[in-house]
Every structure is written in C-alpha cells, then in structure tokens.
Amino acid sequence: MARAAAVKAVSGEMSDASDRMGQILSESARLFATKGYDGTSMRDIAEACGISKSLLYHHFTDKDEIYARIALGSTQRLFEFVEERLPEGGTPPERVRAFMTATGDYFQRYRSNWIASTAAFWSDPELRRHKERMMWRDRYEGLIRRLIQDAINSGDFRPVDVPLTGRLVLSSLNWMHRWYRPEKGLTPAQIADSYYDLIFNGLKAE
C-alpha cells in the first residue's frame, strides 16, 4: 500500500512535493492555515494539487487523517527542532532563551503547519470584515500600550519596546482559554496577577 511507503513524508511545507503524499500534506497545510479546517473541502485540496478528489482517498483514509498527519508531524517536528538547538554547554538561562528563539525559528519555517495545527479553526468570520469590532480591539490594545508607556514615563518601568510588551501581556491573557479549566486551581484573575508578577519582576535571580 502506498501509505506505508511515505511514512517519512510527515511534513508538507518542507517537502519538495516530489511524491503525492508530500504534496497533499503541503497543500492541505497551506489551505487549513488560510481557510481553516471546516473551510477547506476535499475538493479544494484536490484542486490545489491538480488531482482528482478520489485520489486523496487512495492515499489517506479521510479528511481527518490528513489533518492529524499535519498536526502530529508539526508537533513532533517542533519538539525535535527545538531540542536539537539547545546549546549543550550553555547556562540554564541561555537554554531557556534558546528554547524560545528556536520556537520562533520553527514558527517561521513551518508557518502553515504551525498555524494549521494550533489554530485550524478560527474560521472565516474571525478574519473577515468587522471593522467596528476591530475598532474596539485597537482601543483595547491601545489602552495597554498607553498604560505601559505611562509606567515608563513615570520611571517605574525601564524603557522597553511598548508594542512588543503590550503583545506579551495580551498573549499571556489571550492564550489562557486553551489550557485553563475552571474546575481547579487559580482563578483567571489570580493567574493574570501571577503573570504580572512574572513580567514585572522578571525571572532573574536576586
């Protein structure tokens, strides 16, 4: 069976698409990343690959398997990618830093796969139109930037990059819904408070 032959082609995106499975995974990742999982039909994928829809089912059992292959491959590769970039001899902080920059690197190289596997959803209405809504988003983001700028002006914060710091703050808060479970542990406000402590005081000892 063809599927066994292409175990190595977990990826997409990096593959040169010489083989069908690699091409299918690559195009699928691109489509999932731009249009979401539900927004991408098997017809879309087939068309993007220049093949018939039936052929997709020759290589994969169903749509979900294509997605699973992308998501799994992306996650696994992320781990390996990051791990092999940790400096053996470095100090612990250097290694934390390397973890972060390697993840950034990975994100850049395998952007479609990354987005497909961390957000293969956000679905059309999230990105389409809604100017009015963006106005509020912008005001919200503008607010945190202004607060940070104030804290810099007052001498309480060191002169950090304001937009980036704002994004760090919003990222920590926005991502909470992905792991937070209301049943147990701290309340969201307590978590936010802890984040503030971490960001304000930093990790550095003494």
Place this chain on the structure above:
Amino acid sequence: MARAAAVKAVSGEMSDASDRMGQILSESARLFATKGYDGTSMRDIAEACGISKSLLYHHFTDKDEIYARIALGSTQRLFEFVEERLPEGGTPPERVRAFMTATGDYFQRYRSNWIASTAAFWSDPELRRHKERMMWRDRYEGLIRRLIQDAINSGDFRPVDVPLTGRLVLSSLNWMHRWYRPEKGLTPAQIADSYYDLIFNGLKAE
C-alpha cells in the same frame, strides 16, 4: 422590527434570556465556544433555544450576524469592563496590573463569549483524540518546564512557579501567529528573543 428593540441585548451569557434575542445570543455563544463556528448549525442553535429555525431568521439576517453580534459585543464589553476597573489614583504599574487582572476577571465571567470571539474555530479535530500528538505536546511543555527548573536550581532564576512560567513563555510564542506578518518587522526568532529579554529582566526599572 424586533431587532431594533433589543439593541441593548448585545451580550448573551449575562442576559437572563427573558427576551428571545438575548437567549439566542447566549445559546449561540455557548455553542460557538464549544463546537466552533462551522461546527454549530442553525438547527443546533434553534434546538438549544427550543424554537424553530425560521425564528432565528426573524431576529437575525443570517448566521454571520449572530456571530458578529457576539464578537462585537464581547470585544466592546471587554474594553469597557477593563477600563472602568483601572484605579484612578494608582501608580502606573498598579494600573498595568489592574488591566491584566480585570481581563482575567472578564474572561472568567464571559467565558463563552470570550472563547467564541477569540477562537470560534479551533474546530473538532483540534480537541478530539490525537493521543499521540498530545504526547509530543506534553514533552514540549515538559521541556520548557525542565529548562526553567534547571535555571532555578542553578540560581539564575528566582524560584518562580514553574508551570505558570512555562505557560507564560508558550503563550507568548503561540499567540504570535495572530498578529505576526512576515512582510515587515522583526523575524519571529528576534521577537522570541525580545520576549526572553522582557521576561528575564522584567519591566521594573533599574
């Protein structure tokens, strides 16, 4: 027309659902948050409300308008909610901290709306099964925790909460795809590096 009468019922979730529109918005937010936008059909919404599908179209022009109302309402309310919780007389850092905890509070109170409007997509396959994939996720998250723990043990980091700090790091990286545009600015690795600087050194002056 009924729509005009219920302009105030932007919300859902908070509304006691005495009126139809509030009920529809509330149930929709709950469904969008759990099953995603595409995964929620108009029939689902109607059934959850105990009404006919046609009635939905009496109150809203289409599915997208329901979503837009939820998302807009949620975003707008977030801004107002946070803004009115900023202490007038506080120091700038206190106000930054208040911004964050207020956002956490908001998240908790309007969880469905929040999730629906920031992630109304992640779609079924993201949460369903994929044990194997989770294994890699866990190893990846385990890795950053171990690195942080090492840095604490070595005395480079102060003794912070390891899981929470790991989540802060991953949040900053995972959320990047929502605002990063490859055309301009820093590379993702540079951004990650800047994040490291912020988190390691903190915001506190001198």
Place this chain on the structure above:
DNA sequence: CCTGCTTCCGACCAGGCGGTCAGTGTCGCA
C-alpha cells in the same frame, strides 16, 4: 367582529459536503 402587526412554525429548496465505487491506463516482472 374585523384588521393589522408581531411572533412563530413546518415544509421545502438548491447546493456543497465527505465519502464510495467501478473502472481505466500504465507500469514492472515473469
């Protein structure tokens, strides 16, 4: 009683969906 408005329903529609199947062409190998 009638009239008119609003709320509400059941039946219906075209279209797109994921998935199937019978079959065709093309290889490598005996």
Place this chain on the structure above:
DNA sequence: TGCGACACTGACCGCCTGGTCGGAAGCAGG
C-alpha cells in the same frame, strides 16, 4: 505475452447545510 499491483479518474450517493416562504396563532385597537 500476460498478469497483478498501483496510481488514478469521473460519475455518483446520501446527508446536512444555510436560507426561504406561505401561512398560522396571539394580541392590539377600533
């Protein structure tokens, strides 16, 4: 030359989707 394995196709299926439509209840004012 024949044959099996494989890559591949187009027509097709049942289902579910978002959305429409004609009309039925309930209630107002006259």
